[in-house]
Amino acid sequence: MKNSNFETLLEDLRISFRFAWKNVISYVLAMIGVLIVAGILMVIMAAVIIVPVILVWGLEPMIQFFVSLGQNWSVLQGAEMFSLIVFLAIPLFGPFLVALGALFGMAREIVESDGTTAEGVFVWYRKKFLSLAGGGVVLFLVSLMPIALMSIWAFTVTGSWMLGLPMAAVAAFAVVWLVMTTGMLSMLFPGIIDGLSVLGAVKQSVRLTRQYFDRVFGTWLSYIAVFIIFSALTVVMIPLGVIAGLALVFLALPAMTIGLTRVYLILTDNASAAETTEDEGPGVRIVGGV
Amino acid sequence: MTEPARVEPMKDLEVVTDSNVIRVLLEPVRSDIVFKYLVNGSMTVKQLADALGKNPGTILHHIEALKKAGLVVQERTQLTSTGIVQRYYRATAREFRLGISEMIQANGGIARFARDRFRSMISSLSVYGMDIPESEAEQATLLLRNLIERENAVSSKIQVLDAESYNRLPPSVRGDVSRIMRRFALEEDPQYRDLREKWHDFLRSHRTGGMKNE
CATH class of the missing domain: 1.10.10.10 (Winged helix-like DNA-binding domain superfamily/Winged helix DNA-binding domain)
Structure with a gap:
């Protein structure tokens, strides 16, 4: 049940898409709702950062700061650049990463009890906000930040964007890094939804990946393949590609959350339950309460 | 890992x-x-x-x-x-008991819940012919509380020496032997016996009917 082969992967895909289709209306409503909330939160976050700056320093110095930042971007040192990206990107994209994490909450309800509701996503969003945001930050720092930093470093060293072979090498490294790290952390959000801390969920995800590499990576790669197919259809089949695009967002993405959650639940089954002997008879007690 | x-x-x-x-x-x-x-x-x-x-x-x-x-x-x-x-x-357990002292010392609702429950238990003894006047409810609560606390303390301290064999027992047998040992441990505890005696004396002194088994 825990190991993988081609049939298992196909079965995982089939079941996850069936559940995603069955709950498509809940997912569409939930995703629209949660994106609105995430957008509002992003505006609030931006306001919380920008308004005090304007009040303290005024609008003019802030405009000058961003203009000079643009002018001096190429001479910024690695540490400065890292801090700046983290400072700007995490608060702004945090709400969206939490929204993605909250979809795993819906997936958990579906996988464990065969049903979910659109409003359920808001409960997960609210209850797990900090943990999911933490998970999003980890994902961002581990998977995306090194690629962004490497691209910026390459741009800074060469003075221009790379072309030809160096570019191909960097792109290939970026793809491999992205697939490997996101695959290794693919059990992160299901773990957080299961009540683990961010660190606990990271450890759990890495442990499951090491222990059941074929199942975790097989599942992850199969969803990447699905995303590539849907994306290609979206681009190639204009104007019908709109349908493929909608299916990518409202069917393939939920199916991925369902599939990964399902694999998580299967892999975290407590196989080492303590050995007990069942009652031979009807299990009636003879001795009364004290 | x-x-x-x-x-x-x-x-x-x-x-x-x-x-x-x-x-x-x-x-x-x-x-x-x-x-x-x-x-x-x-x-x-x-x-x-x-x-x-x-x-x-x-x-x-x-x-x-x-x-x-x-x-x-x-x-x-x-x-x-x-x-x-x-x-x-x-x-995780077949029976849960709430620590009385901890409930009484807790903030707000829990302490009120514990006090109300004790008051209700004491007054409800009247259905068995135990007529405890309001003026003595506080004393009855204290006696009963001490008794239950001691019972919980003694019961939760019972050691299982062979945990592996205990865990392999069928659930009903495990429950029965556990009860036998809890009863034995309580009888062995002088403080529990003393508190129980005080509580029973109190009940005897307020008995107005029923309970003909002595």
Whole structure:
């Protein structure tokens, strides 16, 4: 049940898409709702950062700061650049990463009890906000930040964007890094939804990946393949590609959350339950309460 | 690397002394989940949701809170033919008792709940012919509280010397031997016997009828 082969992967895909289709209306409503909330939160976050700056320093110095930042971007040192990206990107994209994490909450309800509701996503969003945001930050720092930093470093060293072979090498490294790290952390959000801390969920995800590499990576790669197919259809089949695009967002993405959650639940089954002997008879007690 | 936690067999008795855990148990839906269902055996989120007439998502959140409080554990996982991965949950003990002192010392609602429960128990003894006047309710509460606290303290200190064999016992046998030992341990404890005697003396002095077995 825990190991993988081609049939298992196909079965995982089939079941996850069936559940995603069955709950498509809940997912569409939930995703629209949660994106609105995430957008509002992003505006609030931006306001919380920008308004005090304007009040303290005024609008003019802030405009000058961003203009000079643009002018001096190429001479910024690695540490400065890292801090700046983290400072700007995490608060702004945090709400969206939490929204993605909250979809795993819906997936958990579906996988464990065969049903979910659109409003359920808001409960997960609210209850797990900090943990999911933490998970999003980890994902961002581990998977995306090194690629962004490497691209910026390459741009800074060469003075221009790379072309030809160096570019191909960097792109290939970026793809491999992205697939490997996101695959290794693919059990992160299901773990957080299961009540683990961010660190606990990271450890759990890495442990499951090491222990059941074929199942975790097989599942992850199969969803990447699905995303590539849907994306290609979206681009190639204009104007019908709109349908493929909608299916990518409202069917393939939920199916991925369902599939990964399902694999998580299967892999975290407590196989080492303590050995007990069942009652031979009807299990009636003879001795009364004290 | 952490391995999946080994699921320990159900304890026969657990005295809950952490006020945060007591607070978790006093929430009505969580209390129903534990006391009505999961102390009697394992159930899935869907089964609990159907039994309680609640949304499975709501039950899942309650289960998570109960797991975090150490009152419920995931026992096993079952894959259904439709692809659902059902997790079975059960209580960590067959019987939970709430620590009286901790409840009395807790903030707000819990302390009030404990005081009201004792008052209600004392006045309800009248149905057995124990007529305790309001002026002596405080004394009765104190006697009963001390007795229950001692009973909990003694019962929770009983050591199982061969845990492996104990864990392998069928649940009903484990329950029976546990009760025999709890009763024996209580009888062996002089402080418990003294408190019990005081409580029984108090009851005898307020008996107005019934109880002809002495």
